[in-house]
Amino acid sequence: MRILEFLNTIQEPGPSQYKVQPLSSDLQEHLRKTLKSKTLAKNEYLLKEGDTSRRVSFIESGLLRCFYLSKGKDVNRWFMSEGDVVFSVSSFYMQQPSYEYIQALEPSQLFYITHDELYEIYYRFPEFQRIGLVLTGKYYLLSDQLSFVKSKPPRERYEWLVTNQQELLQRVASKHLASYLGITSEYFSRIKRK
Amino acid sequence: MRILEFLNTIQEPGPSQYKVQPLSSDLQEHLRKTLKSKTLAKNEYLLKEGDTSRRVSFIESGLLRCFYLSKGKDVNRWFMSEGDVVFSVSSFYMQQPSYEYIQALEPSQLFYITHDELYEIYYRFPEFQRIGLVLTGKYYLLSDQLSFVKSKPPRERYEWLVTNQQELLQRVASKHLASYLGITSEYFSRIKRK
DNA sequence: GATAAAAATTGATATATTTTAAGATTTATT
DNA sequence: AATAAATCTTAAAATATATCAATTTTTATC
DSSP: OHHHHHHHTOOOSSOOSSOOOOOOHHHHHHHHHHOEEEEEOTTOEEEOTTSBOOEEEEEEESEEEEEEEETTEEEEEEEEETTOEEOOHHHHHHTOBOSEEEEESSOEEEEEEEHHHHHHHHHHOTTHHHHHHHHHHHHHHHHHHHHHHTTSOHHHHHHHHHHHOHHHHHHSOHHHHHHHHTSOHHHHHHHHHO | OHHHHHHHTOOOSSOOSSOOOOOOHHHHHHHHHHOEEEEEOTTOEEEOTTSBOOEEEEEEESEEEEEEEETTEEEEEEEEETTOEEOOHHHHHHTOBOSEEEEESSOEEEEEEEHHHHHHHHHHOTTHHHHHHHHHHHHHHHHHHHHHHTTSOHHHHHHHHHHHOHHHHHHSOHHHHHHHHTSOHHHHHHHHHO
């Protein structure tokens, strides 16, 4: 599974004198035993509103979206694909029922560990905290960028998507991208034309 | 300084069997030697556009805002006060010039360490990674919530401010809160009236 | 405490974006 | 391959929010 290779080669996004070290063989062995696999069909749910997000999932292949319902319509929060790590941020950290859904937009294969298993690993293998730190920082950075983009007007949000999320433009339906940018799909269509 | 007390009592926001342990006395000693103090007058800057954010600062007292300039006008991204840890997310992680400013809105006292010192501490005192992990998670959670709020219409954003950020409403000028919510101060004023 | 400067409010108008509705494409199903 | 279903596009009207300008209120300065 690509996930061990992935964990072994993680580094800080920016410069750093102290490289993240590969995992000890003990920890690798433990992970191999602990990680479980899950396959999602297209449109299948990984998490639904009201459920508590108990798993951190690594996407081996496929594409997932996170959204919530507002007046019956879904509003997309993010899209993640191969090599990404996903969970519902608020639900997972607080271990409380989720207001958001996570759904596969393409057939997907995941590997996951549970919340309890994660914290046990942090405890038993402190070296893994370094991995957690780098990954949390990575998605924090992304979330910060997302909240930055959302402070801009619709046109500029679309421009940002085109220049920074080119892949989504090809892989994800426009109706999903529209709510991701916080605009209607009709308006999205207009902006695109120009 | 309150910061050591603060670091010694940090815990996960949600439930967890494995409590975060108090710092070893070696690490406490090292921190006491490394932490530097900085006082900011009202309106003084901690970071300006073009600078690289090299410090993680703990707010001992006071209130700071982060903003960027858009067409000559400032757009506020967050406000932090006593007990918070601040830096420019994008600039600090990537160690690249910042597009945002950090400024004191009230006279403030800070303690800080540099980016390099932080990573050296992670390396020499792995136990500190647990602290970094919890703090990063805390602000990731906040950023996630912020990006969630920004996906809602202006009225609801104002409601969110009233119910979840009551303190800001009293401590921060309306013109700053308006851009924080992504609306003009005139419209902010109108919403408030009702 | 008086004056100036900045911030907040209010009104009238302009504009971007949404809503509603219809038609055109594309995708899924038998 | 044919039909149905979903998605995307386009247009006209409605609406929320921004802009501009003037007035009041609050805050800062001498």
